[in-house]
Amino acid sequence: MFVARRMQKNPVTMSPATSLYEAQEMMRARRILQIPVTSEDGRLVGILSDRDIRGTVLPVGMIPGFTAEEAEKFLKNTPVERVMTRKVITATLTDTLEDAIGLLLNYKINSLPVVDDENRVVGIISRTNVLEAFIEVTGMGVVSSRLDVVVPDKPGALAQLVGIISSFQVNITSVLTTGHLESGAMTNFLRIATLNVGPIRKAIEEAGFELLDPSKFLSR
Amino acid sequence: MKRLGIVYHPDYLLHVPPFEHPESPERLQAVMERLEKAKLLEKTAQITPEFADEGDVLAVHDRKYLDQLEKACRRGDMTLDAGDTYLCRHSYNISLLSAGGAIAGAKAVAEGSLDRVFCAIRPPGHHASRDVGMGFCLLNNVAVAAKYLQARFDVGKILIVDWDVHHGNGTQSVFLEDPSVFFFSVHEHPTFIYPGTGRRWEIGKGKGEGATLNAPMAPGSGDDEYRVVFDQVLTPAVERFRPEFVLVSAGFDAHADDPLADIRLSYEGYRYMTRAVIGLAERFCGGKLVSVLEGGYEISSLTNCIEIHVREMLEE
Ligand SMILES: [Zn+2]
Numbered sequence: 001m002f003v004a005r006r007m008q009k010n011p012v013t014m015s016p017a018t019s020l021y022e023a024q025e026m027m028r029a030r031r032i033l034q035i036p037v038t039s040e041d042g043r044l045v046g047i048l049s050d051r052d053i054r055g056t057v058l059p060v061g062m063i064p065g066f067t068a069e070e071a072e073k074f075l076k077n078t079p080v081e082r083v084m085t086r087k088v089i090t091a092t093l094t095d096t097l098e099d100a101i102g103l104l105l106n107y108k109i110n111s112l113p114v115v116d117d118e119n120r121v122v123g124i125i126s127r128t129n130v131l132e133a134f135i136e137v138t139g140m141g142v143v144s145s146r147l148d149v150v151v152p153d154k155p156g157a158l159a160q161l162v163g164i165i166s167s168f169q170v171n172i173t174s175v176l177t178t179g180h181l182e183s184g185a186m187t188n189f190l191r192i193a194t195l196n197v198g199p200i201r202k203a204i205e206e207a208g209f210e211l212l213d214p215s216k217f218l219s220r
Numbered sequence: 221m222k223r224l225g226i227v228y229h230p231d232y233l234l235h236v237p238p239f240e241h242p243e244s245p246e247r248l249q250a251v252m253e254r255l256e257k258a259k260l261l262e263k264t265a266q267i268t269p270e271f272a273d274e275g276d277v278l279a280v281h282d283r284k285y286l287d288q289l290e291k292a293c294r295r296g297d298m299t300l301d302a303g304d305t306y307l308c309r310h311s312y313n314i315s316l317l318s319a320g321g322a323i324a325g326a327k328a329v330a331e332g333s334l335d336r337v338f339c340a341i342r343p344p345g346h347h348a349s350r351d352v353g354m355g356f357c358l359l360n361n362v363a364v365a366a367k368y369l370q371a372r373f374d375v376g377k378i379l380i381v382d383w384d385v386h387h388g389n390g391t392q393s394v395f396l397e398d399p400s401v402f403f404f405s406v407h408e409h410p411t412f413i414y415p416g417t418g419r420r421w422e423i424g425k426g427k428g429e430g431a432t433l434n435a436p437m438a439p440g441s442g443d444d445e446y447r448v449v450f451d452q453v454l455t456p457a458v459e460r461f462r463p464e465f466v467l468v469s470a471g472f473d474a475h476a477d478d479p480l481a482d483i484r485l486s487y488e489g490y491r492y493m494t495r496a497v498i499g500l501a502e503r504f505c506g507g508k509l510v511s512v513l514e515g516g517y518e519i520s521s522l523t524n525c526i527e528i529h530v531r532e533m534l535e536e
Contacts, residue, residue: 143354143389145414170304194304195347195355195386195414196242198479198517214412215440215482 001097006133007114007123013038016045016081020053021072023080034124036113037084042120044113046084056083090115091125097133100125139174139191147190147197148212149204150180158188164203170194187212222507224534225265225328225337227321228252232342235314237306238298242480242517243356248342251513254523255340260530265334269341272319272364279367280360280394285351289315289358300353307358311343315358318343322365325510330373330465336498336509336533338470338526344514346388346469347415355386355415362469362512363394366401369465376400379463379505381454381497382407384471384514385481387418387434391469397428402461406449408474408483409436433457439482443489446474450496458500465508466501472516472525480517490525494532509533 013036014023023035027050037046056078057071091100091112103112104127111126135141151157158177165172171193180187192200201211233245255261277286292300293312300307318341325337345362347355362380369375380395382388382405395401403424410416424432435449476484501509511529516522 139416140411141416143415143417146412146416191416195480196304197414198242199240201479213439213482215438 001133002093003091003095003097003100003112003114003125004093004123006097006100006129007091007125008129009123011036011113011121011124013042013121014048014080015040016084017079019076020056020078020080020083021075023048024050024053024075034111036088036121036124037080038121044088044090044115044119044121046081046086047088047113048080048084049110052083052085088113092116093122097130101130104130137174138176142173142191144173144191144193145195145197147192147201147204148214149188149190150185150210150212151188153179153184153186157186160207161188161190161204161209164207165190165192165200168194168200168203170200221263222335222533222535223265223333224263224530225267225325225334226255226261226530227267227269227325227337227339227341229269229317229321229341231310231314231317232321232340234308234310235343236308236310238308239306241304241306243343243515245342247516247519247522248340248513250519250523251340251526254527255530258527260527260534263534263536264530265328267324267328267337269317269321269324271313271316272323272359276323276368276371277316277319277359277364279371280350280363281348282351285353289353300358303354305353305356305358311358315343317341318345319359319361319364322361322510322512323368325512326365326369326465326467327372329508329510330369330375335507336501337511338530338533339510339512340526341513344471345390345512346382346384346471346514347386347390349390349393354390356515357390360390360394362467363391365510365512366395366467370400375465377402377461377463378465378467379458379461379500380404380467380469381500382469382471382514383474383493384469385474385478385483386414386471386515387436388469388514389415389417392418392422392432392434395428396424396432397426399424399427399431402431402433402457402463404433404435404454404457406435406437406446406454408441408481409438412439413481431461437483440484442476442484443486443492446485446489447492450493454496455500458504463500463504465505466497466510468497468509468511469514470511470529471514472522473518475516475518475521475525477518477521478516480515487524487528491528491532494529498533
């Protein structure tokens with residue numbers, strides 16, 4: 001999946017001359033923590049985060065004589081280009097969601113501007129967007145039941161499992177696979193569109209698979 | 221001894237699955253045989269319900285859905301959509317009779333002719349929402365009864381306690397924005413079981429915010445965990461809400477022996493929950509309590525649980 005599918009299109013941007021005060025108001029109003037800074041032709045020149053602003057102004061009261069009015073005056077008179085980060089970590093339109101996740105994690109950042117070939121900002125992808133994608137992958141919120149099945153780590157195991165489920169004419173709404181606790185085994189998490197899991201559970205066990213008892217994992 | 225009513229109609233057995241299915245007529249047959257054998261029928265009033273009035277059903281469901289359901293049954297469709305909610309030629313009528321059963325129970329208690337009622341009805345209802353049936357449910361019986369009480373008996377605030385092991389997603393959706401109906405559902409955690417909703421942050425919307433309360437239970441939970449939820453979560457919420465009438469979506473599939481779920485309630489757990497809702501009804505509602513059957517698929521634990529449930533409500 002490419003980032004384009006998950007990014008927020010047409011994100012808020014601002015010019016380098018915008019005051020820190022204005023930038024702060026924009027962040028508050030839109031409940032965002034970062035704003036890409038672009039030149040007049042839309043090319044990315046920097047990014048400003050709420051932390052950059054906080055790092056610039058000492059909290060009122062720390063320095064004698066530094067009042068709230070003075071702090072506001074300072075923010076109004078300082079353009080964002082003076083404090084923004086110029087070396088921006090970005091994603092491109094051909095990056096995948098995995099690339100974006102890797103970048104967000106490795107650089108410990110909250111969001112990535114997405115740029116086109118000309119370095120123009122076309123979107124932004126945040127940790128929240130990644131979480132939304134993950135929720136969709138797990139099938140959360142889709143009416144269904146879940147089966148956790150341990151299968152041997154070899155070709156055809158999942159196919160056999162799917163075959164059993166499809167013999168009950170039941171739709172599979174999501175499949176996740178991860179390594180199991182011991183090597184040589186995988187755990188398949190399937191969401192299936194039925195309330196009637198009893199017979200399917202039974203058939204899976206009769207085929208020799210282990211069904212995970214979720215309650216056993218509570219104390220681990 | 222309380223004046224307890226039992227709602228039942230032999231035609232409930234006419235809703236028959238076209239293939240092997242856990243929600244079968246045998247469930248209700250076994251329940252009635254047990255109540256008879258335990259001499260509970262002779263100590264209770266028998267209520268024979270009628271079909272629900274269309275107007276009362278339309279307070280919950282869309283006209284379009286009712287038409288669709290009726291047509292599907294007439295056409296001979298085997299299921300609703302592609303799911304496991306089966307239909308037969310009688311299903312539409314019997315679902316009206318099932319909703320009518322919940323109404324009959326509510327009416328008897330609201331009028332004061334009985335203290336409490338248990339409705340031995342099927343098909344179940346709590347997964348059915350305004351415009352779609354699912355999870356073996358066609359019409360939302362308990363929701364229809366709640367709206368009926370408000371429309372015909374001027375009841376203001378109603379508490380619905382849903383202890384079926386599955387989240388009562390249909391009932392929740394009907395009353396999500398309604399501050400006059402407090403919906404409480406305790407169920408196995410949605411990550412592990414159908415329908416996959418009923419998380420603790422689902423608390424109602426708009427004017428109804430705060431009038432929905434979900435208690436998802438970890439797989440393997442039993443009597444102790446449920447007791448804590450009833451005492452420390454439900455009771456304080458009800459003290460704030462102060463209902464005038466209590467309806468119970470009584471599913472018995474949270475029993476340890478039920479094959480559809482991983483909750484391990486014992487018979488004592490069901491006794492405890494029954495006493496808890498009786499206690500709440502006595503404290504706030506002049507005792508007005510109607511319990512409506514939902515799920516419960518293992519015949520032996522289903523019949524044992526219901527005998528206990530009915531005995532507790534009867535207070536012999
Ligand atoms: Zn259930």
